[in-house]
Amino acid sequence: MDTQPADPGPALDPAWTTRAVRVALDEDLGPAPGRDVTTQATVDPGESGVAHLVARADGVLAGLPVVAEVLGQVAGRLGLPVPEVEVRVDDGARVARGDVLAVLRGPVQVLLVGERTLLNLTSRASGVATHTRRWADALAGTGAQVLDTRKTTPGLRELEKYAVRCGGGTNKRMGLYDVAMVKDNHVVAAGSVAGAVEAVRRRFPDVAVQVEADTLEQAVEALDVGADFLLLDNMPTALLREVVRVVRARDGGDRVELEATGNLTLDRAAEVAATGVDFLSVGALTHSSPILDLALDLVERQV
Known part of the structure; x- marks a missing residue:
């Protein structure tokens, strides 16, 4: 795995990230605090776990800062501890299928409720970064x-x-x-x-x-x-x-x-x-x- 990232320049605006994640969670869970009827029915709020954010295809990573924001907002809505996010790969790095990009540790309810929102945002951003890299390579x-x-x-x-x-x-x-x-x-x-x-x-x-x-x-x-x-x-x-x-x-x-x-x-x-x-x-x-x-x-x- 080549983890030497391209320089993304200015970081994501934290205020924008907070607003965007709030809207995305409202869309998925309903108005705050919202609910995930499947996860909240099948997973005890006291259960903790570990999840891996994994690449299923080769590409370029982007959008990891949204992961912690999603989990933090979900934890706040559920009244549960905020999961720890251990980032393994920097935004802008090339990744390969099977690479573990981040390790998430915390309440399983929070991990599962936030799963689709954090994947939607990081998958979208990483797709744009991957496509852009093809053009940047062609112009090198x-x-x-x-x-x-x-x-x-x-x-x-x-x-x-x-x-x-x-x-x-x-x-x-x-x-x-x-x-x-x-x-x-x-x-x-x-x-x-x-x-x-x-x-x-x-x-x-x-x-x-x-x-x-x-x-x-x-x-x-x-x-x-x-x-x-x-x-x-x-x-x-x-x-x-x-x-x-x-x-x-x-x-x-x-x-x-x-x-x-x-x-x-x-x-x-x-x-x-x-x-x-x-x-x-x-x-x-x-x-x-x-x-x-x-x-x-x-x-x-x-x-």
Whole structure:
């Protein structure tokens, strides 16, 4: 097992984690404190045990911080001691089928009530990290990086973007509030690329401005009005190469970041990176990643 993790950068926001887990538990147990009619009927609240969080497939791990949060909230709802969580593998590490990722010790009721919620969240995050790692590996040595998008599961953006970082990818923007992105509908509304960029600069001078371009002419127009970042959308490889050449000749050393986006596949990744773009943005990292199969196995009981 390779446990040397990718650097996930900023940790999960604890406040977000608390809110997300509370909502997930309400969904599974009903409004707080909720109930698990099967576990609470069949397991004595005084029974303790040990469970292993196990990988059932090869991949990249992400989302382990949610495990302790889930168990802590379940314990609080049931009025039982909080289980101990012994983490064996760091987020961002590659794991193999059969690896024990964490050992959980505490009341069996808490372990079983929290099982599905902690698996849903960690399996989802690890699936995103695993998919992202494939892209990061395909781009290794090219100088280009893989970016995520806002095509995330509602309510899980913080987790999914964290998972992208665990997989060796880079976050683009977190939402509509931190970076301006001028797309075709904004250009129509403002009357031109220049009009849209100037309107953003007047209203929100503190944010970076990105502009989507479908043609060389649009890219040049955006560059000339001071865009910080160009999204080169659905361009064939030859056109991407030409746009990069023209932009680099015109930006005067004040390097504008360039991103290829739309219609990207793993088998084209190195080819697109070779055009000289800085980033490839891939919505599928978060909207189409399958989960990584993880399981919680109860391995010891103490009545």
